[in-house]
Amino acid sequence: MTIEQRARSAGVHLVLLAYSALAIGPILLVVMNSFKARSAIFGAPLAPPDASTFSLIGYDKVLRSSNILTYYSNSLIVTLVSMALVLLFGAMAAWALTEYRFRGSTLLGLFLSIGIMVPIRLGSVAILNMMRSAGLNDTLTALILVYVAQGLPMSIFILSEFIQQIPRDLRDAARCDGVPETRIFLEVIAPLLRPAIATVAVFTIVPIWNDLWFPLILTSSDKTHTVTLGVQQFLGQYITDWNSVLAALSMAILPVVMIYIILSRQLIAGLTSGAVK
Amino acid sequence: MSNLRIDHLYKRYGAATVLDDINLGIETGEFVVLVGPSGCGKSTLLRMIAGLDGASGGDIHIAGKLVNNLAPAARGIAMVFQSYALYPHMNVRKNMTFGLKFTGVAPAEREKRVAEAARMLRLEELLERYPRDLSGGQRQRVAIGRAIVREPAVFLFDEPLSNLDAALRVSTRVEIANLHRLLKATIVYVTHDQVEAMTLADRIVVMNKGRIEQVGKPLDLYYAPANLFVAGFIGSPAMNFFAAKVESVAGGRARVTGAGFRSFDLPAASLNVGDTLTIGVRPEHLSRGTNGAFAVEGIVELVERLGEASFAHIRRPDDKLFVAEVRGREAPAVGEKTTLVAAAQDVQVFDAAGLRISI
Numbered sequence: 299m300t301i302e303q304r305a306r307s308a309g310v311h312l313v314l315l316a317y318s319a320l321a322i323g324p325i326l327l328v329v330m331n332s333f334k335a336r337s338a339i340f341g342a343p344l345a346p347p348d349a350s351t352f353s354l355i356g357y358d359k360v361l362r363s364s365n366i367l368t369y370y371s372n373s374l375i376v377t378l379v380s381m382a383l384v385l386l387f388g389a390m391a392a393w394a395l396t397e398y399r400f401r402g403s404t405l406l407g408l409f410l411s412i413g414i415m416v417p418i419r420l421g422s423v424a425i426l427n428m429m430r431s432a433g434l435n436d437t438l439t440a441l442i443l444v445y446v447a448q449g450l451p452m453s454i455f456i457l458s459e460f461i462q463q464i465p466r467d468l469r470d471a472a473r474c475d476g477v478p479e480t481r482i483f484l485e486v487i488a489p490l491l492r493p494a495i496a497t498v499a500v501f502t503i504v505p506i507w508n509d510l511w512f513p514l515i516l517t518s519s520d521k522t523h524t525v526t527l528g529v530q531q532f533l534g535q536y537i538t539d540w541n542s543v544l545a546a547l548s549m550a551i552l553p554v555v556m557i558y559i560i561l562s563r564q565l566i567a568g569l570t571s572g573a574v575k
Numbered sequence: 576m577s578n579l580r581i582d583h584l585y586k587r588y589g590a591a592t593v594l595d596d597i598n599l600g601i602e603t604g605e606f607v608v609l610v611g612p613s614g615c616g617k618s619t620l621l622r623m624i625a626g627l628d629g630a631s632g633g634d635i636h637i638a639g640k641l642v643n644n645l646a647p648a649a650r651g652i653a654m655v656f657q658s659y660a661l662y663p664h665m666n667v668r669k670n671m672t673f674g675l676k677f678t679g680v681a682p683a684e685r686e687k688r689v690a691e692a693a694r695m696l697r698l699e700e701l702l703e704r705y706p707r708d709l710s711g712g713q714r715q716r717v718a719i720g721r722a723i724v725r726e727p728a729v730f731l732f733d734e735p736l737s738n739l740d741a742a743l744r745v746s747t748r749v750e751i752a753n754l755h756r757l758l759k760a761t762i763v764y765v766t767h768d769q770v771e772a773m774t775l776a777d778r779i780v781v782m783n784k785g786r787i788e789q790v791g792k793p794l795d796l797y798y799a800p801a802n803l804f805v806a807g808f809i810g811s812p813a814m815n816f817f818a819a820k821v822e823s824v825a826g827g828r829a830r831v832t833g834a835g836f837r838s839f840d841l842p843a844a845s846l847n848v849g850d851t852l853t854i855g856v857r858p859e860h861l862s863r864g865t866n867g868a869f870a871v872e873g874i875v876e877l878v879e880r881l882g883e884a885s886f887a888h889i890r891r892p893d894d895k896l897f898v899a900e901v902r903g904r905e906a907p908a909v910g911e912k913t914t915l916v917a918a919a920q921d922v923q924v925f926d927a928a929g930l931r932i933s934i
């Protein structure tokens with residue numbers, strides 16, 4: 299490397315480091331302070347917990363005094379079921395739209411791509427009415443339906459790009475071999491889509507897990523609240539229980555971080571070799 | 576018995592006619608090579624035989640059964656693709672057996688067929704490997720193995736050697752020829768390489784622009800090409816063509832003249848005074864000398880030395896180039912003025928429409 303190249307690379311890394319600090323900083327702050335006593339949170343918010351300030355009171359309170367475990371399992375159910383449905387239907391739709399020419403296939407593709415551009419929240423009122431008249435008000439099913447609709451367009455778009463890159467000969471070879479169309483999809487195409495599926499999974503999971511809006515308007519009872527909504531109950535108008543808020547937030551972050559770690563290798567492969575060419 | 580019959584087959588994409596009235600019959604056990612320039616419709620024809628593309632018109636019979644509306648797997652074909660098209664996430668054994676389980680072959684029978692194919696193709700050591708860990712030639716053999724285990728009525732090969740390097744291509748060519756002999760299989764083999772076609776085929780089908788130009792045994796195509804296209808396509812380097820005219824007809828002999836070669840006589844046959852002809856002579860039939868029915872002279876402009884022979888590119892007096900294959904050690908020197916002759920039997924005559932006149 300020449301000096302110029304080295305300088306440029308150092309510059310790039312500096313920018314990336316700064317960005318990482320900016321992104322990780324608040325998370326670190328939340329997690330760090332969730333392990334501190336209330337006085338220490340306010341006294342020295344930037345200091346890590348030490349022997350004198352360490353306290354698990356936040357976690358204790360959250361786990362004992364509230365429905366956090368219900369919220370947690372609600373979030374998990376909604377997120378995982380939505381993700382599974384988005385991946386399944388997304389991959390199937392992407393396969394159908396790229397592999398088969400049928401009447402209206404172009405129009406259908408166009409219609410789905412509109413879903414990428416128009417945020418689903420614009421339809422909140424209509425969705426609310428729809429769910430109410432369908433009797434799905436205050437159910438997890440309502441949330442799952444909305445999230446599947448929200449995640450599908452992007453996943454179809456990304457997966458279509460990937461499917462197009464799979465050589466046509468491979469599908470033709472399978473057809474000559476006598477493999478039925480569904481098995482071609484499930485046993486030849488789907489395994490090759492693994493990196494893409496990891497990418498789509500992360501893109502689908504994160505916004506669903508973090509969403510506050512739809513639980514807020516579609517759920518009304520404790521038994522259907524999700525974590526993000528549940529945390530709100532510690533934020534009072536007059537007093538905020540910071541220990542509990544921070545502990546609940548830390549717990550809410552955990553699954554997303556874990557998914558990132560598990561899928562990160564596939565994710566990078568997916569990002570660099572697919573839709574984002 | 577005819578194993579594969581194609582009648583009045585058409586393929587159109589919008590206004591473009593890609594296959595134009597294809598008629599072809601292939602006998603059981605025959606090795607037929609479809610050859611033609613890139614884009615002439617060879618792959619399209621093969622894919623239609625396989626059932627991967629639908630026909631715009633016409634019928635295909637395989638083993639006496641009309642297969643127009645049958646799915647590829649029901650047609651009794653197996654196809655080997657140019658890109659091999661191995662399933663990347665399955666090992667060699669799985670690649671070969673994967674299709675079989677859908678066509679109702681019992682597990683024990685599958686294993687037997689795989690073992691047999693692996694032995695024939697020397698793949699025994701590689702059965703547990705994945706395609707990414709195989710060389711190009713090995714992948715090719717796996718692709719062939721996957722076709723063999725299906726025990727098809729017809730094997731379809733689409734340019735199977737074009738992704739291999741030159742040395743491997745020659746050895747794989749020999750292997751395919753051996754395999755054909757061993758399996759007594761009916762094979763339709765597509766290539767754009769006329770050497771492959773000549774060496775492998777029982778019969779060659781020469782295609783051009785979606786039509787069949789000629790069907791025949793390799794040497795028939797070489798010595799009796801039906802028209803200018805086949806004459807120019809078969810043989811390497813390509814046949815030399817000279818524009819000519821019939822100057823006079825007298826006593827059963829026609830005198831043929833043209834720019835760049837010495838006038839000569841032909842049996843008059845159907846020729847008339849003033850007919851426009853094309854004279855064709857293969858480079859390997861030209862030799863240096865003075866005595867021959869056909870003689871052409873020119874100045875050597877470029878010499879390609881191959882060892883056993885040299886290709887001399889020679890500028891004719893009418894400023895066109897032609898090629899002569901000069902055998903032996905005595906390669907002509909660049910700039911040398913030389914005369915080349917050919918025997919009467921090696922001179923092909925084509926009429927104004929480009930069809931060969933047999934004389």
Ligand SMILES: Nc1ncnc2c1ncn2[C@@H]1O[C@H](COP(=O)(O)OP(=O)(O)O)[C@@H](O)[C@H]1O
Nearest residue numbers: 588591593611612613614615616617618619620
């Ligand atoms: N899907 C298609 N749409 C339009 N034209 C096509 C299509 N597939 C092939 N063709 C045309 O058909 C012709 C023959 O193609 P192909 O059979 O692949 O030629 P070859 O295998 O002889 O090189 C080409 O000119 C190609 O452009």
Ligand SMILES: [Mg+2]
Nearest residue numbers: 617618619734
């Ligand atoms: Mg081709």
